[in-house]
Amino acid sequence: PGDARGLLDDAYRQIRREFLIAPPWLLHSSVPELLAGFWCAFRESLIAGPANRAAREAVAEGVAEVNRCPYCADVHSFMLDGALLGKQQRRADPEIATYRDWALATRSPSAAVLKSPPFEARDRAQIIGTALVFHYLNRMVSVYLGDSPLPPDRFSRGAATSVLAKRIANVAAVPGESLALLPSASVPEWLGWARENPSVAEAFTRFHNAVEKASPEFVSCGVRELVESRLAGWNGEDP
Numbered sequence: 001p002g003d004a005r006g007l008l009d010d011a012y013r014q015i016r017r018e019f020l021i022a023p024p025w026l027l028h029s030s031v032p033e034l035l036a037g038f039w040c041a042f043r044e045s046l047i048a049g050p051a052n053r054a055a056r057e058a059v060a061e062g063v064a065e066v067n068r069c070p071y072c073a074d075v076h077s078f079m080l081d082g083a084l085l086g087k088q089q090r091r092a093d094p095e096i097a098t099y100r101d102w103a104l105a106t107r108s109p110s111a112a113v114l115k116s117p118p119f120e121a122r123d124r125a126q127i128i129g130t131a132l133v134f135h136y137l138n139r140m141v142s143v144y145l146g147d148s149p150l151p152p153d154r155f156s157r158g159a160a161t162s163v164l165a166k167r168i169a170n171v172a173a174v175p176g177e178s179l180a181l182l183p184s185a186s187v188p189e190w191l192g193w194a195r196e197n198p199s200v201a202e203a204f205t206r207f208h209n210a211v212e213k214a215s216p217e218f219v220s221c222g223v224r225e226l227v228e229s230r231l232a233g234w235n236g237e238d239p
Contacts, residue, residue, distance in 0.1 A: 001026075008032040011039050011181055018047055018171045020164065024137060027144050031218070036181040037210030040203035042137075045129030048173035049199065054080060055099040055119070056130045062103025063131050069138035074148040079165050099127070106131050107236035125197035129204065175199040182206040 001012045001021050008029060015021050028035035046056050057080045064072035080096075098118040105111035119127045176199040187194075187201045188208070194201035215224060230239070 004029070006032070007036055007181065011036045014043075014178060014181075015039060018043065018173050019168055022149065023145050024141060027140065031210075031214050033182065033210040034214050036178075037207035038133075038136075040178040040181060041129065041133045041200075041207040043173065043178045044175065044197075044199045044203035045126050045133050047171065048175040048177070049126050049197065051119070051123040051126040053169065054093075054096060055123075056126060058096045058099040059103040059127055059130045060134050062100040063106060063134040064138055066104050066107050067135065067138040067142070069142050070147045071141045071145055071149060072134060072138055079169065102127075103131055106135070109236055122196060125194040125200040128193050129197075129200045132204075176202075179203060179206065182210065185209055 001016070004012050011032065012021055012025075015025055025035060025039070028038055046053075046060065057076050060076040061073055061080065064070075064076060095118070098113075102113050102118055105113045108114070117124075117127075175197075179199065179202050183206075184202065185205050187205050191201050191204055191208075194204060
């Protein structure tokens with residue numbers, strides 16, 4: 001990050017201020033537009049805006065569990081337990097449990113909880129955005145990173161919680177500030193679920209466009225066709 005220039009440096013400055021420059025960001029750094037697009041979607045869904053941050057962290061944790069991604073599950077459970085609620089309060093908070101249950105069902109299209117979600121329409125974009133961004137991130141992390149970024153012993157984990165998690169949780173991020181990193185574009189129809197929150201809709205538009213721009217250069221046509229055909233018939237089961 002100290003050597004970054006241009007768009008990459010601009011993105012890292014915002015990430016450093018509002019989150020933490022960590023391995024999931026670094027593994028995107030060879031394609032600065034992709035890193036910036038991913039940051040836009042991540043920030044506007046999980047960090048900025050009015051939706052309950054603890055609820056969003058519970059969604060991140062639940063999605064990581066259903067995808068069996070211990071790296072992300074560790075990070076976001078320690079955010080909940082160490083900085084936002086604490087273990088005792090989380091166990092006693094039925095609302096947080098409902099968000100986690102919803103997240104655990106996001107790979108089960110027929111689940112009843114998906115038809116009656118625990119959130120209001122005004123929070124829908126950020127909650128669904130958080131789930132979507134972690135379904136992406138879990139797969140990247142599972143391929144490229146280890147089991148957990150946290151130290152194995154309890155004392156070191158406690159120290160990390162007190163220093164890092166509380167700093168991250170207390171950041172006041174203004175919605176939409178990440179959007180200046182990438183050019184604007186028309187929001188596609190499939191992002192209709194995000195229209196109540198223009199910052200989230202525009203963030204995912206930028207992320208989508210960054211992927212579309214990069215994929216022909218880095219992913220062969222045959223691989224892209226294979227992925228698209230598998231996704232077209234996918235119903236949430238393990239591949």
